[in-house]
Amino acid sequence: MQTLEYEFIAHPRILYGDCSLEEIPAELAENDACKPLVIASREAVRRKLGKTLIRAFYDSGCIIGGIYDEVRDYAGISLALNAAQLFRKRGCDAFIALGDRAAADIARAANILVSHKTDTLLPFFNGETPSRRLMPFIFVPTCCTGASAAGRTLFIDNRRLHSDYYFPDVVVTDRRMSLPCSARCAAESAILAMDNALWSIIDDNQSPMKNAFAHAALKLIGDNLSGFLKRPRDGKRALPIANAGVLASIAAANARPGIVRVLGEELEKETSIPAAVFIANLTPAALFCIQKNESPLPGDLLLAAAGMDAYAAVPTEQLGRRGAEAIIEMFESAANEIPEAAISRIPAHLLAEACNNAASREMVNFGADDAMAVLEMARQEMPWQTHDNGERK
């Protein structure tokens, strides 16, 4: 009998349901905590989601130690230091991040500061990893884009720190906390989740658990994407996408980062255009490059993207290609919601710089030439134009 060796870490407990918020006190108690500090995003504060959270704590024996509401769209050390200071001042013993990726990252960073009784993250930036378990950390994504922050990466001040200790202990997706979002935001969150799931499946390190998470994520997205894009303000439809985001980010945490994601993030850094825009445009090119290099795409991609019936109807040798087509179709339907005007011309030297930076990132298994090849492949497909001299704008 063949044995399969693999590693898979899925630390967060996922609570999903209409009244899942009320489970938080019990989860805190299980982690020996009873006074959490809530790190809330600006939008969550504006929509008074903090009040809903407080109501969920009613008569539970737990109290909320404070709500830190200065989080904006950028996770910086300044905010983490302030949050850690508030945490100590109020004598809190756990973190609840309420909002998007920035809120989750501020909570993670503040958690390191208080757990290690320090006022600087410099040793961690220099490669140190947490030496012990951090304070209990519960993540309540309030928009579907936040859901992709449920992994093991802390992204603060443009630096990525990875550790299994950065996983949230609990992720709660509750309909009451789901903020209405725009079609663009809905598309971006779907793209990020699909990218996480897709590259987890393509990853060399095959693990049935990781694939199960990624498949479930793609299935949820496939079933709900079109309805969600049509009615992005409908919280009921946002919930499965948010859940897919959580599953996909856990799967991605157990895989190497995909070329498209890394390149998209580096291009975002160079141009200030959201990474999702690049991911949507580069994914077809990247899949094409893989096929061109005669590396077979996993056949069960089609199973995840199009379901059992479609999978069963396709001959084995065509599974990879048809799977890629189904995935590309999903990306395209999401990309349609992102106006092309958001893409401006990008000088060629910035593209080269982004490729070099992408190739020099930790844990990646591609070179700058591979990244450039994806960009070249996407040249015709991508909405940016070409200069007369052949340089990309």
Add this chain to the structure above:
Amino acid sequence: MKKEIIGTSNKVLEVDLAARRFWVSEIPVGDRELYLGGKGMGLKLLFDRLKPGIDPLGKDNILVLTMGVLMGTGAPCSGRFEAVTKSPLTGIMVTGSCGGPFGMALKTSGWDAMVIHGKADEPVFVCVDSGGATFADAAGIWGTGTAAAQDTLLAHGSGAMVIGQAGENLVRYANIRSGSRFLGRGGIGTVMGSKNLKGIVAKGREYKIRPADKKRFDRANKRFLAHINNNPVTAGSWRSYGTNANIRISNAAGILPVRNFTAGSHGQAVKISGETMAEKFDTRHDVCKPCAILCGHRGTIRGEKRHIPEYETVTLLGSNLGIFDPEIISDFNELCAEYGMDTISTGGTIAWAMEAAEKGLIESDLRFGSDEGIAETITDIAFRRGQGAMLADGSRMASKTYGGEDFAMHVKGMELPGYDPRGAFGQGLSYATANRGGCHLSAYMVGVEAMFGMADPHALRWKPYMVKFMEDIFSAVNSLHICLFTAFAVFLEPPLIRFTPTFIIRHLNQNFSLLALNLMDASLWPELWHAVVGKRYIPYLGMRGFYKAGERAHVLERYMNIREGIAKKDDTLPRRLLDEGRTCDHEAKTVPLDSMLKTYYRLRGYDENGIPREKTLEKLGIGKQTK
């Protein structure tokens, strides 16, 4: 007897450093009409020659030097020239103005503009006279500071512009020295360094410049001088104390940057004020030529005759670092001058490093309020040594690598100057929309809002109208090329505004801005322009044409930036200004940018993404070939 040029020669000296050759081209008459000279003409020359998307430090970048229409005519404050190129700091167009003697020397050598192409194999300097350009080996002066290099070059002519070690080492905000003045911002010196060009020297004094209509010119010029000499700013505070006369005003208005823009005023600000420095250093005038305002000063500091640091230097290398000792600030200023480095970007980047060190993002001993290590850091930046190599790329690049983007105080990559827009919202909008990045000279809104009290600094109504108006005017003034400081005299001295009580002006500005802006009398500038080129000046229409030329230059620059990837996403402010309040405010205030930006785009004829509409370009004649 000297040969004469009537108005402008329209001759362009084009130099190819790689091939060490030159050729002459002509400025089309139509372009002269549309873009005047200076900034507008520089942009047009660059637009016609520069490929979009090139690397600013590559051989394909082009440096354009243009002279003003009024230069050499004897009009006060007209001895300025402009440099235009693609900035290595921001990756978009950068224009810079300088009052040093090089401009006059080049124009009196018979050239209205100079265009520098290619990259020399070895370090060179270029000597220019009326016959063209010659190329000389600069190996002997490569590695020297700006003062020594300039002295060497001046053996070959009457005006020179040179770079220091910062330019040679490709510090992204290196500047260019001419006399004791600097072409400061955006790394124009870096572009020279990337071309292995140490300096340019012009023989000068070969031609005499004469206005086409001398009589009308003299009449307008007399009125112009009278306005300058009557105005309390140009003939009063700035003449006595220089631009540092603004320190106490800024401090009182809460717009003085303190500790990386975390506060807007400070109890020790008086120590770095113009008044204090004038008394302490026994200051005397040290100015551009010809100048009637006399804002530049020099004095005795630490036993040496030194140029007194200007307002922006004092704020960015002083209060913004928590330093309130003018002698120490002067030391930093001298270092930057010697290495050829923009003091605003240097100060802004060091302030970022101080805050990043305090917050544990980088390892450094730099701390706010302490001068320890700053001089060494400036030197390290100039030579790209140690941590200086990282800081030499500016605060945007550093924060992208090391974090701290929320307190990297730049717009489009260019560090902010010495006015905190949380005390003047219009200035915030003008920072966000300025074409070259964080620039106070695109529209000096603090003057209207905080200094003269002509608009409520925290009101939003009509601010986009005022910003657009000021941008167009300043762009036109920089194209005519005369000192922007003359705006105080031109705008504030005509009887209508002089004798109208400020509260009425404020009321008009805030409630009937279109009317108020139309009543502004800026006729002196276009009158001088028309007299120099020999065109008949029709009141009002001539002024509208002048505004239009400014608008055209501004939108052309925007259009060129769009080709480099600029859009609405870049028309923003540092997060600190948008999200963080200050303790010096009665209640926390942040700049409400979005609401102003929408109206501004509409007024400019841009679409919702900040891109000029076809109709706008067509209306302004941008992109058309002129004869």
